[in-house]
Amino acid sequence: MKRQYILTFCFACLFPLQTMAASTLIFANAWIAEAPPGVKVMAGYFDVVNTGSEEVLITEITSPEFGNIEFHRTVHEDGMMKMAAQPHVHVPPGKQVKLEPNGKHMMMFNPVYRFFHGDHVTLRISLSDGSKQTIKATVKAR
Amino acid sequence: MKKSNFPIQSLLLVAVAILSLVLGLWLSQKLGGKTLVPADLDATFLPSGKPLAPFSLVDQDGKAFDVDRLKGRWTFMFFGYTNCPDVCPTTLQTMKDAWKLLDKKSLDKTQMVFVSVDADRDPPAVLKKYVNYFHPDFIGVTGKPEQMDLLTRNIGILYGFEDPQPGRKDYVVNHSGQIVLIDPAANLRAVFSPPHDPQKIAGSFQKIRNLLE
Numbered sequence: 317m318k319r320q321y322i323l324t325f326c327f328a329c330l331f332p333l334q335t336m337a338a339s340t341l342i343f344a345n346a347w348i349a350e351a352p353p354g355v356k357v358m359a360g361y362f363d364v365v366n367t368g369s370e371e372v373l374i375t376e377i378t379s380p381e382f383g384n385i386e387f388h389r390t391v392h393e394d395g396m397m398k399m400a401a402q403p404h405v406h407v408p409p410g411k412q413v414k415l416e417p418n419g420k421h422m423m424m425f426n427p428v429y430r431f432f433h434g435d436h437v438t439l440r441i442s443l444s445d446g447s448k449q450t451i452k453a454t455v456k457a458r
Numbered sequence: 459m460k461k462s463n464f465p466i467q468s469l470l471l472v473a474v475a476i477l478s479l480v481l482g483l484w485l486s487q488k489l490g491g492k493t494l495v496p497a498d499l500d501a502t503f504l505p506s507g508k509p510l511a512p513f514s515l516v517d518q519d520g521k522a523f524d525v526d527r528l529k530g531r532w533t534f535m536f537f538g539y540t541n542c543p544d545v546c547p548t549t550l551q552t553m554k555d556a557w558k559l560l561d562k563k564s565l566d567k568t569q570m571v572f573v574s575v576d577a578d579r580d581p582p583a584v585l586k587k588y589v590n591y592f593h594p595d596f597i598g599v600t601g602k603p604e605q606m607d608l609l610t611r612n613i614g615i616l617y618g619f620e621d622p623q624p625g626r627k628d629y630v631v632n633h634s635g636q637i638v639l640i641d642p643a644a645n646l647r648a649v650f651s652p653p654h655d656p657q658k659i660a661g662s663f664q665k666i667r668n669l670l671e
Binding site: 349351352353354355356357358359388390392394395396397398399417418421423424425458 | 540541542543544545547548551584587588590591592616617618628630632633634635652653
């Protein structure tokens with residue numbers, strides 16, 4: 317019984333650590349490229365830094381303003397620019413990862429309305445440690 | 459007498475040889491210079507140009523867009539599709555930035571053309587809104603696959619459609635990232651490879667024109 321208490325205490329101690337792990341990812345410069353009229357797929361970008369000692373994956377991003385969001389990477393292959401779907405964005409410990417034009421990006425499908433330069437979009441980010449973050453991305457002209 | 463003429467003949471021969479050399483160098487620069495490639499060009503340049511074979515596409519107003527629409531002006535051409543979220547709008551923005559760097563004299567003799575290889579989703583009305591967003595003078599072009607292939611194969615542009623994922627209507631189109639430059643006689647003249655830079659495009663365009671005009 318005593319051993320069970322000790323284990324419970326240990327888990328209780330670990331739980332805040334897990335919450336703290338979420339804060340090791342710091343997002344910055346989140347922006348979505350303003351798109352021409354009628355376009356149903358937009359691209360979004362951000363910088364993310366992992367200040368922790370463990371790799372963290374960005375497993376999902378959703379937005380109330382978009383139907384769905386996927387991670388893609390533009391690759392130059394076989395003489396063509398291709399979109400390679402990425403299940404996650406890996407953020408290694410102590411590193412910065414940049415999502416940027418002609419590289420890794422969010423592919424954002426079916427905006428609920430047309431966005432213009434200066435608008436803000438909510439991004440709900442799920443991480444591999446089970447935590448979530450909500451950030452705002454600014455719509456910008458390219 | 460014979461002895462005294464010898465040096466004069468030799469001098470004359472040397473003089474003729476030097477003159478020939480100078481004349482040869484001058485002529486090679488004057489005439490042969492037309493096919494030289496500028497050393498610091500940020501593009502692949504085709505010294506002789508490659509004539510474009512006939513093709514028949516339509517522009518954003520539903521008007522015919524064929525080889526005749528390329529004649530008499532320089533044409534920058536990029537291939538993609540309007541549902542392309544990253545590469546196409548980024549490249550069109552670069553073309554717009556390069557366009558802004560051209561002087562008025564150049565603008566009058568230049569056109570920027572976005573060719574959509576995705577005719578099903580990009581009819582002229584869709585293209586019109588799309589290209590107009592970047593610049594009202596930009597031209598949007600699309601057409602039937604067999605006509606599109608006449609143009610793309612001719613200038614070495616590749617494209618291909620990926621199968622839609624299960625339960626999805628949207629699909630991705632893979633395509634070349636090059637911007638091509640066609641001269642006023644409808645010859646493929648230069649190819650700009652990604653990543654694109656407006657300064658380099660505008661600068662190389664000026665050098666090519668200086669060479670050929």
